Amino acid sequence: NHPLDCPVCDQAGECGLQDYSYQYGRGHSRFQEQKVKSPKKDLGDHIYMYSDRCILCTRCVRFTDEVSASKELMVDGRGNKATIDIFPGVPINNPIASNVIDLCPVGSLLDKDFLFAQRVWFLKSTPGIDPLTCSGDNIWVEHNQGKLYRVKPRENAGINTWWITDEVRYGWKFVHAENRLQAPARREHGMMVEASWEAAYKQAIRVIKSNAESGKKTALVVSPMLTTEEGFALVEAIRAIDPSTALFLGPVPIDGEDRSFPNPAAGKPFVMRAEKAPNARGIRRVLEHFGGFKEFGTLVRNIGEFGAVVVTGNYPSDWVTSETQSTLGGKDLVLIDTHETSLCGGASVVLPSATFAEKSGSFENVDHIVQHFDQAIPTQHASKTEGQIAFDLRDLVAGRELSEPFVTGGVQIVDEQPGQVPAASDAVTMIRGELFDDAGVRTAMGAFDAFASYADLERAPEAVLVESDMAMVEL
Incomplete structure (x- = not known):
């Protein structure tokens, strides 16, 4: 039921399903049935859900069960009517909620703040450290042409493992604030x-x-x-x-x-x-x-x-x-x-x-x-x-x-x-x-x-660029 939304999907360019489809998939679809269409959902302050893109891996559900222990997400329905949803009246607004956006392997859970802001292949990733608290959480600062667009967690098993707080993820807006001092x-x-x-x-x-x-x-x-x-x-x-x-x-x-x-x-x-x-x-x-x-x-x-x-x-x-x-x-x-x-x-x-x-x-x-x-x-x-x-x-x-x-x-x-x-x-x-x-x-x-x-402090490791292995062809 996954739609062909790649040209308009924010996950395009960093999507696991795209990678698997390119490496192992067919060039045409064998699907004959009517695709199930599901509505877009507003799950919380920072998260939209495009339900028809969801592959029901339940990573996000496990995160709210096991890591945040807030249990806002669940699988609702059965069979081809099963969807990820919040419990009625309980939005996913816990302090580390937006990590589910990074966990989602497809473009189902999307960041409201980053939605349609940039194509990810234009972004440059620079290693950073949490600038707002004493945690020392490792982050990627992603930017293009001198402007910040988003902050994502950078894995460090000894400090923040795979997560960052929403405070750090969205707290960088002061960099481009209108009240910046502009001259001495x-x-x-x-x-x-x-x-x-x-x-x-x-x-x-x-x-x-x-x-x-x-x-x-x-x-x-x-x-x-x-x-x-x-x-x-x-x-x-x-x-x-x-x-x-x-x-x-x-x-x-x-x-x-x-x-x-x-x-x-x-x-x-x-x-x-x-x-x-x-x-x-x-x-x-x-x-x-x-x-x-x-x-x-x-x-x-x-x-x-x-x-x-x-x-x-x-x-x-x-x-x-x-x-x-x-x-x-x-x-x-x-x-x-x-x-x-x-x-x-x-x-x-x-x-x-x-x-x-x-x-x-x-x-x-x-x-x-x-x-x-x-x-x-x-x-x-x-x-x-x-x-x-x-x-x-x-x-x-x-x-x-x-x-x-x-x-x-x-x-x-x-x-x-x-x-x-x-x-x-x-x-x-x-x-x-x-x-x-x-x-x-x-x-x-x-x-x-x-x-x-x-x-002897070592510099932070740079982002590893993944180059396509697609063979060049003459047109």
């Missing part, structure tokens, strides 16, 4: 105005130095959303400006309690973590290496001791409370963040940074397992990674030029003729400098005992 800004005559990176950097350095020279301390708040390499580079850069800078760990969000799911095939439960920060342990390791740190709440209570405050954010949503805003609002604030928050209006300098998908580095999870992930897409707008910002500040303090790969001056190609080198209206100026490289920072970190586990 600095305060001039009481107003925030857009500035070049160099001008913003120089004002940030002036703010920190002037406070230090007047006897006021500098505070650096390092977010647990940053990679370990970025945290290391940032502390070095700010202490190159003010060696007495005090270190603080940014807020570590906690939402409820950990929740476990049976996952009997793995021999251990799958755990949904309540700690909503991917690298609090890695950042703590960095701050302890540089002489110790205090929690963010201590800074809020003792804010009067500090003149300049450098704050990193990179949280997926607005993390600034009214208390934080009122406390930091009266200080010389250098804000390094991905999205516009209520702190932006009161800052001296705002530097736009990159999200997890726009950088590479390592996170240390709740079990102190260090894992590497790769950059999936280019940095959005004019943002830079926190690591690159740290390197740029360090270069300017040392009297070097900014570390940019190249700077162009409005290049326009004119009078292009076959066989001729095209002329340009403006010259292209190349500025050589050191770019942030997480592997290089890890090598430097490896010289210290505290980072022994980082020295």
Whole structure:
């Protein structure tokens, strides 16, 4: 009864039934009977079911019985009228429900969020690590032409086995949010105005130095959303400006309690973590290496001791409370963040940074397992990674030029003729400098005992492309 929906089916290109049909199937159908047509069903917040494509393998039913233990799905009916369905009034909305989409071998259970968004053969898969919680779950970040389209689980028997939470699967939308900071800004005559990176950097350095020279301390708040390499580079850069800078760990969000799911095939439960920060342990390791740190709440209570405050954010949503805003609002604030928050209006300098998908580095999870992930897409707008910002500040303090790969001056190609080198209206100026490289920072970190586990960290394996074995024929 399976329909020939391949040209319009979202599963096309990654469908097990397609593979088997090509390898073992006939070129024509022997089916003479009337095919059974079944309606499309809305099973929950994230899942559509195209019932006529279902082959009744019951993988999804077993998942809700054995792994999530929520038992929303069942086989309803008998014979050729049997279908997968939910119990009346009980949608499949458990926290790991969308794993049934990955389990479905055909295009029956489909992701509402990804439906008709992209053909899968256009997508590029980059290995990533859960950027939202401390679990360290392995993921594939799938993207095309600089835009994320979906996140899927990447198998790791020692951590997440085959699953991820719906929170991680759908929590990446902030990467392309409309409130992303798009360019550096600095305060001039009481107003925030857009500035070049160099001008913003120089004002940030002036703010920190002037406070230090007047006897006021500098505070650096390092977010647990940053990679370990970025945290290391940032502390070095700010202490190159003010060696007495005090270190603080940014807020570590906690939402409820950990929740476990049976996952009997793995021999251990799958755990949904309540700690909503991917690298609090890695950042703590960095701050302890540089002489110790205090929690963010201590800074809020003792804010009067500090003149300049450098704050990193990179949280997926607005993390600034009214208390934080009122406390930091009266200080010389250098804000390094991905999205516009209520702190932006009161800052001296705002530097736009990159999200997890726009950088590479390592996170240390709740079990102190260090894992590497790769950059999936280019940095959005004019943002830079926190690591690159740290390197740029360090270069300017040392009297070097900014570390940019190249700077162009409005290049326009004119009078292009076959066989001729095209002329340009403006010259292209190349500025050589050191770019942030997480592997290089890890090598430097490896010289210290505290980072022994980082020295030989292997890169995450790349996606294995499956090439068709179909013979080429002349048309």
